[in-house]
Amino acid sequence: MLRRYPALPRISDADEDEDEKLMFRNIALRGLASLSVVLVVLVSIVLVFNVRASRAEVPPVDPRSQLVSVDGKxxxxxxQGQGEQTIVLLPGFGTSAPIIDFQPLVDELAPDYRVxxxxxxxxxYSDGTDKDRTADNIVEEVHAAVQSLGIDQYILMGHSIAGLYALDYTAKYRDEVTAFVGIDSSVPGQPNMDKKFPIEAFRIAKNLGFSEVLAQIQGNEDSEQSLDEATKEEMRYLVAKNNFSDTYLNEMDHLSSNFAAAIGKTFPADLPILLFAVQNSKVQGWTELHEGQAASVDHGELVLLDGDHYLHHTKSKEIAENLERFLGELN
Incomplete structure (x- = not known):
């Protein structure tokens, strides 16, 4: 027997378009719902960490630290150390706790120098400032701190961005600086330093408390593994305090202009300079740029070390030994 079934309704093109729109709308709504859940979770985490941070006791100033007045702040x-020669150490950009960060190197230098x-x-533990983070302002403030300590002759040593600021510093205060030592220090003309950063996005993240969350989850610089628990907690506090602060973001915003202003600048020809740089660095032309800087003065030397950008975490002994040799050869 032949069975007859009711005919299926014909689906028009208009109906197909409407179904597709409905499908995409449902997908979009589900996506937004998922995103909302993620945002709620993230904000909840931030609020929890912020409540914990607000209840936590702020650690005292590091016993190795003292405060000096500069520009009213x-x-x-x-x-540290009692040596006849003084070394002034300057940090790289964004180092949240320089005193802690430099401690492996200070331990090597302090037996022979005042560091x-x-x-x-x-x-x-320094205050923030509203002054623009131009190289000129930073140099003037650092010099004021050195002056307040009554130091009039010293070796200037710096990591990363400090190498860029040192160009202006040594030009202005050549009569005070007896040598410059760079630790994988920044140089004029290094690539990719003309980029602009999403400053406002970082500021929003700071205001929402995400820097505190990152400090709790990630810790800080890669020297942390050798720290005791009390110092790790101090480091986390300082990361939360300083990461993406207004002063930090202002300096970040001035990186490109500070690098642009440094093009063509060199150290004074009669200033001895010793440069430590990462061997086989991923930065294009890194070795050649430092070779050129060392060759630009009467007594310049480049020492290549196997390691990462924070050479003072793992190569402090080599840095101290080469510094002693270099200074001995000048006499």
Whole structure:
């Protein structure tokens, strides 16, 4: 027997378009719902960490640190060692706790030198500042801190961005600086330093408390593994305090202009310079740029070390030994 079934309704093109729109709308709604859940979770995490942070006792200033007055604000410095020669140490950009970060190197240098670590405004336990983070302003503030300590002759040593600021510093205060030592230090003309950063996005993240969350989850610089628990907690506090602060973001925003202004600048020809740089760096032309800088002065030397950008975490002994040799050869 032949069975007859009711005919299926014909689906028009208009109906197909409407179904597709409905499908995409449902997908979009589900996506938004998922995103909302993620945002709620993230904000909840931030709020929990912020409540914990607000209840936590702020750690005291590092016992190695003392505060000096610069431009009406407090700048943190550390003085260790009793040697006849003084070394002034300057941090790389964004180092949240320079005194802690430099400690492996200070331990190697302190038996033979007096070592002064400067925490510029926005770093470590120093205050922040509203002044633009131009190289000129940073140099003037650091010099004021050195002057307040009564130091008039010293070796200037710096990591990363400090190498760029040192060009202006040594040009202005050549009569005070006896040598410059760079630790994988920045140089004029290094690539990719003309980029602009999403400053406002970072500021929003800071205001929402995400820097505190990152500090709790990630810790800080890669020297943390060798720290005791009390120092790790101090480091996390300083990361939360300084990462993406207004002073930090202002300096970040001035990186491109500070690098542009440094093009063509060199160290004074009669200033001895010793440069430590990462061997086989991923930065294009890194070795050649440092070779050129060393060759630009009467007594310049480049020492290539196997390691990462924070050479003072793993190569402190080599840095101290080469410095002693280099200074001995100048006499």
């Amino acid at each position: 407090n700048m943190s410095v550390s003085i 002064v670590v400067i925490e510029p405004f926005g770093y470590g």
